[in-house]
Amino acid sequence: MHKLRFVFFLTVFSILLAGCTNDNLVDTNQAMPENNWAYAKSVKATVEIKDINEPYNLYFKLRHTADYRYSNIYVIVHVKGNGLNRNNRYQYKLAKADGExxxxxxxxxxxxxxxxxxxxxxxxxxxxxxxxxxxxxxxPLTGISDAGITVAKAQVK
Incomplete structure (x- = not known):
């Protein structure tokens, strides 16, 4: 009976452990001093790409407080390296028209x-x-708690 319990718990533990893995190559988070994001305080990450046949997803992570004054945010993203110099401006909606x-x-x-x-x-x-x-x-931009970057292998379906 004890052996059966041990095998059961070992199996459950293995399944839970396998579920905790992820495909993130980079997952950064940078706290903003006093919840103020200054122009000079850009968020940076370096990623090493080994397989060019693999698709990747890049994400911008953001946390703000209720003190943030706008319903959107604009950011500029630079991706550089190995001859690539890509710069894009993005706008993200943070609130509904009613302020929620x-x-x-x-x-x-x-x-x-x-x-x-x-x-x-x-x-x-x-x-x-x-x-x-x-x-x-x-x-600085007031009300920004932290910002980060995630680079993950895309889930191919």
Missing amino acids: WLGKGSGDLFTYNFPLLTNYRFAKPGKYQIEIEQNMRDN
């Missing part, structure tokens, strides 16, 4: 995970630098 925040969270902290590039294939293997800077009129 769209992010997940409770209290006065709201979390978002926005897509930057989906199913993206890098042309060459090697290291790439990703940098995200806020592109709003306010400097």
Whole structure:
């Protein structure tokens, strides 16, 4: 009977452990001092791409407080390395027209995970630098708790 219990718990533990794995190559998060995101405080990450046949998803992670004054945010994303120099400006909606925040969270902290590039294939293997800077009129931008970057292998279906 004890042997059967041991096998059962070992099986359950193995299944739970396998469910905890992810395909993130990079997962950064940078806290903003005093909830202020200044132009000079860009979020940076370096990712090493080994398989150019593999598609990747790049995400912008953001958390803000209820003190954030706008219903959207503009950011500029730079992806550089191995001859690539890609710069894009993105706008993300953070609130509905009535002011209700769209992010997940409770209290006065709201979390978002926005897509930057989906199913993206890098042309060459090697290291790439990703940098995200806020592109709003306010400097510093008040109410931003932290921001980050995730690079993950795309789930092929």
